[in-house]
Amino acid sequence: MKALVYHGAGKRAWEEKPKPIIKAPTDAIIKISKTTICGTDLHIMKGDVATVTDGRILGHEGVGIVETIGEGVSSFHAGDKVLISCITACGKCDYCKKGMYSHCENGGWILGNMIDGTQAEYVRIPFADTSLYHISDAINDEAWVMLSDILPTGFECGVLNGQVKPGDTIAIVGAGPIGLAVLLTAQFYSPAEIIMIDVDDNRLEVAKKFGATKVLNSSDGKAVENVMKMTNKKGVDAAIEAVGIPATFDICQGIVGAGGHIANIGVHGKSVNLHLETLWSQNITLTTRLVDTVSTPMLLKVVQSGKLQPQQLVTHRFKLDQIMKAYDTFGNAAKERALKVVLTA
Numbered sequence: 001m002k003a004l005v006y007h008g009a010g011k012r013a014w015e016e017k018p019k020p021i022i023k024a025p026t027d028a029i030i031k032i033s034k035t036t037i038c039g040t041d042l043h044i045m046k047g048d049v050a051t052v053t054d055g056r057i058l059g060h061e062g063v064g065i066v067e068t069i070g071e072g073v074s075s076f077h078a079g080d081k082v083l084i085s086c087i088t089a090c091g092k093c094d095y096c097k098k099g100m101y102s103h104c105e106n107g108g109w110i111l112g113n114m115i116d117g118t119q120a121e122y123v124r125i126p127f128a129d130t131s132l133y134h135i136s137d138a139i140n141d142e143a144w145v146m147l148s149d150i151l152p153t154g155f156e157c158g159v160l161n162g163q164v165k166p167g168d169t170i171a172i173v174g175a176g177p178i179g180l181a182v183l184l185t186a187q188f189y190s191p192a193e194i195i196m197i198d199v200d201d202n203r204l205e206v207a208k209k210f211g212a213t214k215v216l217n218s219s220d221g222k223a224v225e226n227v228m229k230m231t232n233k234k235g236v237d238a239a240i241e242a243v244g245i246p247a248t249f250d251i252c253q254g255i256v257g258a259g260g261h262i263a264n265i266g267v268h269g270k271s272v273n274l275h276l277e278t279l280w281s282q283n284i285t286l287t288t289r290l291v292d293t294v295s296t297p298m299l300l301k302v303v304q305s306g307k308l309q310p311q312q313l314v315t316h317r318f319k320l321d322q323i324m325k326a327y328d329t330f331g332n333a334a335k336e337r338a339l340k341v342v343l344t345a
């Protein structure tokens with residue numbers, strides 16, 4: 001089969017690899033129908049993720065058809081249409097029993113990281129019963145692909161951890177696919193104000209269309225000042241960090257109001273200064289989280305009902321064998337005005 005293979009920082013190739021086979025009775029082999037590229041894949045391509053080694057097939061998102069199952073798989077059968085979760089869960093370890101699948105002792109984020117991923121014609125999914133979901137044909141497959149990673153990430157790490165409530169004023173720092181997924185799912189709770197902050201005017205325009213009540217370009221370095229003006233100096237109930245750099249974490253610290261929440265989503269490569277000298281008395285909470293995908297069954301129902309249409313995030317479409325070009329486009333997201341790129345086998 002053909003697959004997108006990582007060969008060290010900056011090096012990738014669309015090349016021939018052996019078709020995966022069942023290794024454990026709990027495995028399933030999936031024929032990929034649609035997959036996508038994540039911001040995290042770009043981090044990997046820069047060599048930022050040490051667990052990804054030369055020869056690894058990338059990708060942790062996708063939908064497909066079950067081709068074969070191991071003898072221990074009971075909930076799925078050949079021919080079933082499935083959503084692949086970016087998080088593999090054994091369902092049996094202490095963490096899985098707490099719903100913290102991201103820290104599963106036998107899985108977690110392994111796809112396209114420690115084991116071969118979904119940017120290929122076929123993929124092996126361990127613990128298939130607890131890592132795959134049945135999906136219907138009634139909904140556009142592009143919508144389902146957004147449920148592998150970005151929707152549960154935005155919702156769990158941003159909206160749930162940020163404790164977004166009706167009437168809240170919230171700010172989302174970063175209007176990439178993850179920030180926009182926060183924007184879409186925050187609206188389940190009817191916050192009064194959603195302030196979207198980014199340095200890319202095109203993405204801020206998209207955010208307006210998706211329900212942001214105010215947008216703010218922070219390239220002038222005055223984001224904190226401007227948000228404090230917008231909120232009568234009160235700050236926000238939830239400041240959601242969806243970039244992953246010290247500058248944007250600082251914005252969150254500067255705009256969180258008394259009793260508010262800083263919900264970090266971004267993957268950080270550098271340490272930040274925590275301003276306890278001002279925050280100690282402000283009754284705030286600070287949360288971090290690797291997406292658990294515990295909300296996936298709920299999100300599936302919302303998408304199935306048509307109330308959430310995450311396919312709006314798809315800006316570019318390619319055939320799977322054009323994935324090298326798709327990486328170039330996604331890697332130049334600002335110039336190409338790209339959000340999510342979908343690859344169809």
Ligand SMILES: NC(=O)c1ccc[n+]([C@@H]2O[C@H](COP(=O)([O-])OP(=O)(O)OC[C@H]3O[C@@H](n4cnc5c(N)ncnc54)[C@H](O)[C@@H]3O)[C@@H](O)[C@H]2O)c1
Nearest residue numbers: 039174175176177178198199242243244265266267290291
């Ligand atoms: N916690 C998790 O489980 C989890 C899961 C998936 C992704 N992530 C992380 O979430 C983050 C966002 O992902 P994404 O795919 O949307 O990334 P992205 O790179 O597409 O989007 C980031 C956005 O931040 C904006 N930005 C950059 N610098 C800025 C600044 N100084 N001020 C304001 N905005 C700025 C960019 O213009 C861009 O729109 C990444 O760090 C990603 O690795 C975390």
Ligand SMILES: [Zn+2]
Nearest residue numbers: 038039040149
């Ligand atoms: Zn991802």
Ligand SMILES: [Zn+2]
Nearest residue numbers: 090093096104
């Ligand atoms: Zn587990």
